[in-house]
Amino acid sequence: MSTWRIALLVAGKDLRVERRSRVVTNQVVPFAAVTMVMFAFALDADAVLQRVAPGLVWLATLFSLLVLVQRSYAIETDDGALDALRVAGVDPAALFWGKALALAVQLAVLEVILIGTAVVLYGAEVRAEGLVLLVTTLVTATCSLAVVGTLYGGLAAGFRGRETLLPLLVLPVVAPVLIGATRAVEAALGTVPGAVVSEGWPWVGLLAVFAVAFGVGGTLAFGPLIDE
Amino acid sequence: MDRDTAEHSSERLPERTGGTDDPVVDPVVELVEVVAVLGAFPALAGATLRVEPGEIVLLRGPNGAGKTTVLRVCAGLLPVVRGEGRVLGLDLTSDRDTIRTRVGLLGHANGLYTDLTVSENVRFWGATVGATAEEVVAALDRLALTGRLADVPVRRLSAGQRRRTALACLVARRAELWLLDEPHAGLDASGRDELDATLRQAAASGATVMVASHELERTGALATRVVDVVAGQVRG
Numbered sequence: 001m002s003t004w005r006i007a008l009l010v011a012g013k014d015l016r017v018e019r020r021s022r023v024v025t026n027q028v029v030p031f032a033a034v035t036m037v038m039f040a041f042a043l044d045a046d047a048v049l050q051r052v053a054p055g056l057v058w059l060a061t062l063f064s065l066l067v068l069v070q071r072s073y074a075i076e077t078d079d080g081a082l083d084a085l086r087v088a089g090v091d092p093a094a095l096f097w098g099k100a101l102a103l104a105v106q107l108a109v110l111e112v113i114l115i116g117t118a119v120v121l122y123g124a125e126v127r128a129e130g131l132v133l134l135v136t137t138l139v140t141a142t143c144s145l146a147v148v149g150t151l152y153g154g155l156a157a158g159f160r161g162r163e164t165l166l167p168l169l170v171l172p173v174v175a176p177v178l179i180g181a182t183r184a185v186e187a188a189l190g191t192v193p194g195a196v197v198s199e200g201w202p203w204v205g206l207l208a209v210f211a212v213a214f215g216v217g218g219t220l221a222f223g224p225l226i227d228e
Numbered sequence: 229m230d231r232d233t234a235e236h237s238s239e240r241l242p243e244r245t246g247g248t249d250d251p252v253v254d255p256v257v258e259l260v261e262v263v264a265v266l267g268a269f270p271a272l273a274g275a276t277l278r279v280e281p282g283e284i285v286l287l288r289g290p291n292g293a294g295k296t297t298v299l300r301v302c303a304g305l306l307p308v309v310r311g312e313g314r315v316l317g318l319d320l321t322s323d324r325d326t327i328r329t330r331v332g333l334l335g336h337a338n339g340l341y342t343d344l345t346v347s348e349n350v351r352f353w354g355a356t357v358g359a360t361a362e363e364v365v366a367a368l369d370r371l372a373l374t375g376r377l378a379d380v381p382v383r384r385l386s387a388g389q390r391r392r393t394a395l396a397c398l399v400a401r402r403a404e405l406w407l408l409d410e411p412h413a414g415l416d417a418s419g420r421d422e423l424d425a426t427l428r429q430a431a432a433s434g435a436t437v438m439v440a441s442h443e444l445e446r447t448g449a450l451a452t453r454v455v456d457v458v459a460g461q462v463r464g
Contacts, residue, residue, distance in 0.1 A: 009356065
């Protein structure tokens, strides 16, 4: 079986498990929505909320990413499936890309919901001229977060206290994604006075480079990371 | 050649021709004075073992004797640092990745996805080696996981049924050598009986099984041969 066939198999399995358990639907989405509401309570003023809406969307996404990654590896470690995959000689690169793909799908759904929440709660507006930039930003940022989350989730999965270790590992690493995605979405939505759409594209470039770098790194390092 | 290797040169493995017309059946496992280490600790201090196709071999010994290490070496998980070994005709030094894909190691955990059904688990594990739908159905049939049971989520199964599902996954993965580490652990009386029946059936179908177990009476009755593992030494 080729690497990509195995990757699709693993992604399909992860998404099927999610469809059965409904953890994203019943826990992660409500968690992200509550986070957005709490931001609104804390900042209160409409003008401020509208201005910072992109940053709040990505912060809520990062917090939700941690929950998603924990869940993604919990299903692998509950009954020793990750060990069994390793023992069975399943290509670690395929495992990495399969889990990253499933994570990306779940993140993408979540981000769309969060953007919608920002529109409803914070009064953010999706402009037609910024739509391409917005979609491209979502795609590249999602890929970046998915590969980083999968890589560090695999690293943390082998440790005791992984629930607290994962945020410590992931959050500093994804800081460039938070900054880049926030700036790009600000440009796309025009939440900063005087901002133009073209100012967002260099940030998309940064996100793309980040995704490629961690994608290559994950492909090479995932095997040794999950190995003993 | 160092002194130890020279001393055991008479026990070196013969070269395999790999020809299909070879009338002599190759052993499934062939270890000669194999040494393996865990960190700096010599977990296996000279294992010599030969397992023929269709055998059920019980590895017997006290805790820490090296039973699990023998299984992990045979699964290609631990490198051989000295001595020579072949599993399924493949070299334990140079072909470990291939060996991993052809053997099935089952420890205390079952390696199942508890939110998926029995048949989905078996299908997934079979698909990792490109098993066909017919092979998956055959694996489910062989472990009597048919009818309604095939569609039950694993989390609702008894411990014995979970173990049977894990063995069906090994069958679907076309594992040619089953390496079972304390397979009765955590099972109630009926689960143990179920597992014994499964292993008897596997042996009758020609599977080769190595079992590390403290359940000597129970596993000994199943085994075709008992091999003692003492302080990292194996002779059998």
